[in-house]
Amino acid sequence: MKRLMSLLPSLPALPIPWALLSHYRRHPLQLLALATMIVLATMLWTGVNQLTSQARASLEQSEQTVAERQQVVRDNGQALMVEDFVSLRLAGVCVMPWLEVTPASGNRIIGIDPLAAHCFGAGASRGGDQPLDGKPFVDMSTAASAGEAHLYLLTPDSTQDSDLPAAYHLKTFATGPETGELGDSFLLNLEALGVLVLLITALLLRSVYLLGLAQRRDSFALLHRFGVSPGQVQRWLVLEIIALALICVVPGVWLGRWLAAGLGGGFGQALDGLFDIPLYAGHGQGWITPVLVMLTVVVIACLGDLLLLRFRERLSLSVPNQGRLATALLLAGLVMAWLAPSLPWAFVAVALVFAGAAWLTPATVTHFANWRADQSKAPLARWRYRELAVLARRLTLPLVALQFALAMVLAVQALVTTFEDTFDRWLAQRLEAAYYIEVPVGADSRKAADWLTSKQVSNPGMNWHQVIRGSTRMTDKAAASSQQVDVYALAPISTLITGWGLLEAEDHPWEALAGNKGVMINEQLARRQTLGAGDTLQLVLDEQTRDMRILGVYPDYGRPVGEVLMNAEALPENFIARSESFSITPGELGITPVTDGLKRIWSVETLSMRDNSTIRELATGVFDQTFALTRAMTLLTLILAASALLMMGWVFFTTRAWYFRLLVVWGMSQQEVAGQLLRLALALTGGIALLALPLGVWLTWVLVHRINPLAFGWSLPMAVYPTFWLELGALSLAIGLSIAVLMRRQLGKPSVAPVSASALTGGER
């Protein structure tokens, strides 16, 4: 009656909107909950989306910055001077100076000449058209005055060796390690998870909105009695949710951007450190995209029923048929994921599996609870299971959202850990020694090797090996075909590489390799040719086909080219090396005596050297930050999902408080009732965690073994982390525990009539 009175006065003036809004006047917390959920959901998705797009932009820029280019060098290995630049330009060769200076105090700076870069055309954007408003790119004159400088002369990819004057030749130029497809793959997965976050967001919004609608059914019924048609009410509801979305989405987007900026700052700094350039794109997406996306999501999530009403009416299926359809979707998704020929199919498969899981999960819990209730003899247990069945039916959406969130967190954790591990090993493989020193063209690498061997005798901490890279052909006698493979030859087989983890190997593989008793192949070659340790492959060396025993298979971390790792002693004298270098960890000796010695031996003034320890340190910093960022975002998703469930659970339990109090009427103490509720809440959230587990593992598998190979043609190793499962399980139980604690407090308050509960969707006995 009181409700009726509160509605009546406003009807004559502004009947429908005020009558609808009066609900929120009486239940401001519901409005607050809905608004908060829209804000939080918007913040979450905007933040994740912003970070993902910024991370992609940053990595793309970094890739571009460190991408391999071409440079012109002197045949005699001498350092390039201004005169070289001038003579090359006068000869019509397009060269751009790149002056690297590391001042005594401060970071590395790079001097470039935008005028000289003009001849690069569009490609000049790699450096020449950079806005020269900060480090590391400065004008040549600034760099030249900053300290001892090293001049490189970059040339476009179109320049050929034949274009150069005598005494010069072309050489590759790279300023850092390329993450290549590894970084792309990580970002693709991150984006796939971003879509999932959007889905979770929609589910949460819908659950809160439907709860609000259920709580307003009395109001709607009353309006209907006053002659307001359901269609009118629906139209006003559409306007209401759009208005609410407009009000809440904007602060949500702002908060999301703020969150991304806060979390991304560290990421950006790490990238800055790596490349000495402000790479982190602080200007992610603008406002319009997230606002429009979130408005659409809010409207669809909340008004989907209205929009699809006719469709739903036509599609009305019986419960068993719904179950069959859900199972069919799930199975179809699973099969499709297995057989998906392309990325879109894989994504459709994921969507089908999630749709099926969303439909089946509450039904499964309900069926299980009813079955257990039928099996139980104890009345309390029967009550508890029946109540669990009701809860599972009525909390469908927040439960599914929590399940998805748990599955996603599980997948992200496995993915991030896998990538982290892979990055570590990738770095270890590519940067196995502290320094790389290239053998100048025409220089005698044997003399250097002899000298290093003698140095190693007096410096046991020193470690080194020579690397010869080239290519050859691998024949398949059976198929009468051959294919080109990269050759990665080492001598001696030092401890710098014997620490590599091998996917499969014969006994003592490194000793056998050192004894030139076989070769190792990379994962990619092993997969393509279905080769393994103990098999034999035929390599064409010195125009003769030689049988080589495969001693082991090493992981390639996304390297798409087949590669054979062999002892350099096995190479014929006339093998054409693409490059020769020494990987050296000097130990206590320090690198300066080593470089001085090599300069003397090779009679050159400068050496092309790379300090791997710095690169490794910086690269590790970047990736650590990226992973930390990803984990932070998934944790936030989980917290939001848990909060939604907590809120929904609490509201829903409250509506059933009258029934719970009947337990007291039946003679149980408050303590015992609280205990029953605790078991109920824990069963609910624990059950969801259990159901999230297979979904999460499956999602990990799809990301690592299906989406990645489809996108990039290679696969990462997949690992599972049961300890983390337990942590997630504990978190789910903590949510249940929180609901139980809240309910216990609720039970202590005065009782309300069950009529209010009946008005809600929880009105089942």
Next chain:
Amino acid sequence: MNRYLGFSLGLLLLAGCSGDASEQGFAGLAGLEQSAAGETPYLQPGPGDRLAFPADFGPHPQHRIEWWYLTANLETTDGEPLGVQWTQFRQALQPRVASKPAPDSTAWPLQAAWMAHGAVSWKGKHYFTEKLARGDMGNAGATAVPFQVWLDNWRLQGNANNDRWQLQAAGEGWSYDLMLAIHGEPVGHGNKGFSAKSAGGEGSMYFSLVDIAITGEVVLEGKALEVSGKGWFDREWSSQLLKTGQKGWDWFALHLDSGDKLMAFQLRDDSGSFRSGTWLPAEGDPIPLSSEEVGVKALERRKGVPVRWQLSVPAYQVNLELSAPPGDYLNAGLYPYWESPVEVSGSHSGVGYMELTGYAD
């Protein structure tokens, strides 16, 4: 002179480079920057200044901007007209007294920047290439004696007497190697070489070689063409030519079949145009033309660019119609402008070149 625009905009690169983005109005030439006490100032040409040879063939490092500009109306052995342009600009970022030695190149100094444009127009096709270089490095520069102007592998070089020049340049799909026979003395425009560019007195030092016989080879898309014809060479330098508000430039240099020659230009702004020119009769001294003596009118446009003009100098019974051949002759460099050969009809017949800026938008 459009060239000013192209050049100054090309130097936007340098603005980033040097960190002192200049706010220099039109063509970067709107106002003289005040030199701090003790710093070398830019020199500004005035009506009393005189030309000096051969020194003025060389660079003027204390002036802000200058160029060497050759246009040529040539013919292939089949009688097909073929147009050639070569231009090299120097823009000072920091003025330097001419007698002072150039800075050490190992410091990668940034006192000046150079830009070169090369173009060939033939059968409606227009080939254009742009090159840029930092000054004082060695790969771009100019000297008066021996006369040479170069940027990378493009080079204009004179002999000991400076009456035979060789010009070599190449871009994508084109190259030329031309021999230039220089006849006659340099012609100073305006007031004995000082050419006013506005009623306010801003101007430049400007002289031309107007009688150049050219022979040589042009290679287009791998096809070598023997060419011959006549050329027009301009030298101009200043520190302040144009004023803010001037929108563009229309310049014409014509070889009339009567043996007369005509150079005329107009600078367009909101309040009208400032015109000037030089009438070079076949016999007799050059005659400077004032703004009132020259009539310039656009008759027809192609994609917004006037391609047919009426040019008149009533005092000398000159009433010409100038037409660009079919085709697009936009030099699509850092700042696009139109540079095309023209055919002359009306009171006189002949050939020439025209250069139009400020229509690219």
